[in-house]
Structures are given as C-alpha cells and as structure tokens.
Amino acid sequence: MMRRLPLWPTLIVGLAVALMVALGVWQIRRAHWKEALLAQYATAAGRPPIAFPAVPPTDGSLLFRRASAMCLQPTAWSARAGSNRAGEPGWRHLALCRTGAEGPGMLVDFGWSRDFAAPAGARGGRVSGVIDSDRDHILLLVAETPAPGLAPSAxxxxxxxPNNHRAYAVQWFLFAIVALAVYAVALRQRWIGRPPK
Known part of the structure; x- marks a missing residue:
C-alpha cells in the first residue's frame, strides 16, 4: 500500500525548501544587479575628471570618477583603518575640509601612515584624486598626491x-537539496519502523 506523508512536517519542510529556493533566485538577481553596477563603476573610472560636487549625490553615480577640488583648510581629522598602494595595513587620514564660506565642505583622504595620529603640517590646497565612499557611504576624495609625511592611500x-551573490545562490540551493534529502531519510526511517496501512 501507498505510504502517506505526514501533513504538518511535510508542509513545514516544503515551505522551508520553497523559501531557500526563493532566496537562491533572489541572490541570482542580486548578482545581475551587482554586475551592472560594477560595469557602471568601471565606466566611471575611465571618464574625464570632474569638479568634486558641493553637494555630492547619494546614489553612488560618482564613485570611482576622477575629480578635483579646493580644500581651503582641513578643519577636523580622523584616522580609519586602511592600506597603502602596496597593500600594507595602517591608517588612512581623512580630513573634513572647508571649501568656502558656506556649504557642507568635503571629506578628503590625504594619505596613509602606520601612525594613528593626525599628520603634522598638513595644509589645504588643490586636491586631485578619485571619488570613493567611507564606511558611512559618504563620498570623499582620495588624494592622488598625499599630504607631507604621508604615503598614498590605496x-x-x-x-x-566583491560579487559573491552567485556563491550565495548556490549555498541556498544546496541547503534546499540537503533539507529534502534529510526529510526523505527521516521519512524512510519512519516507514521502516511502521508497517504500511
């Protein structure tokens, strides 16, 4: 006789597997989105330099563009973990720069060092470099030429x-397969222990 599947366990496992498959499909869509975004960034890196905007957009459209701006005076310094162009770990030295009598100013990565302390003698002036974002997604200008006493940041x-979304999709699909396999083994063990009705 035919074995009957237990309703609630089968329903729970079915919903869990459906969720895992849906998450895998979502990760594949994210991979396509990330590939398009990385292509946009690669194109931006090859475009002509621009003036760093007074009010940077928040959509990331300027990331990796070459730009320049006038830092009239660094007003506040912060050090954040980072690396130099050789990949050595250390500290990136970021300064909030005054750019005029009014306005929000701009954030500039003036360079890298092994020392956490703010660089001595760093002054303002014209800064040219590449637009990046900090850990809070605020746009900043990474200076091509570092301030005195600093090395260029990476x-x-x-x-x-990274674009790990395809790997995440494979993981979700594997989780779904494993869940089905484990449930099949559990059902088999249950059926072996009971005679069919």
Whole structure:
C-alpha cells in the first residue's frame, strides 16, 4: 500500500525548501544587479575628471570618477583603518575640509601612515584624486598626491568590490537539496519502523 506523508512536517519542510529556493533566485538577481553596477563603476573610472560636487549625490553615480577640488583648510581629522598602494595595513587620514564660506565642505583622504595620529603640517590646497565612499557611504576624495609625511592611500577600484551573490545562490540551493534529502531519510526511517496501512 501507498505510504502517506505526514501533513504538518511535510508542509513545514516544503515551505522551508520553497523559501531557500526563493532566496537562491533572489541572490541570482542580486548578482545581475551587482554586475551592472560594477560595469557602471568601471565606466566611471575611465571618464574625464570632474569638479568634486558641493553637494555630492547619494546614489553612488560618482564613485570611482576622477575629480578635483579646493580644500581651503582641513578643519577636523580622523584616522580609519586602511592600506597603502602596496597593500600594507595602517591608517588612512581623512580630513573634513572647508571649501568656502558656506556649504557642507568635503571629506578628503590625504594619505596613509602606520601612525594613528593626525599628520603634522598638513595644509589645504588643490586636491586631485578619485571619488570613493567611507564606511558611512559618504563620498570623499582620495588624494592622488598625499599630504607631507604621508604615503598614498590605496587607489579606490571597482575591482575591490566583491560579487559573491552567485556563491550565495548556490549555498541556498544546496541547503534546499540537503533539507529534502534529510526529510526523505527521516521519512524512510519512519516507514521502516511502521508497517504500511
């Protein structure tokens, strides 16, 4: 006789597997989105330089563009973990720069060092470099020429942005297969222990 599937366990496993498959499909869509975004960033890196905007957009459309601006005076310094162009770990030195009598100013990565302390003698002036974003997604200008006493920070590059979404999709699909296999084994063990009705 035919074995009957238990209703609630089968329903729960079915819903869990459906959710895992849906998450896998979502990760594949995210992979396509990320590939398009990385292509946009790669194109931006090859476009002509622009003036760093007074009010940077928040959509990421300027990331990896070359730009320049006038830092009249650094007003506040912060150090954040980062690397130099050789990949050595240390501290990136960021300064909030005054750009005029009014306005929000701009954030500039003036360079890298092994020392956490703010660089001595760093002054304002024209800054040219590449637009990047900090950990809070605020746009900043990574200076091509570092301030005195600093080495150049690592160049921002779209190649440093991971695209792991396909691997995540494979993981979700494997989880779904494993869940089905485990449930099939559990059903088999249950049926072996009971005679069919």
């Amino acid at each position: 160049r921002p590059s779209p190649e440093n942005i």
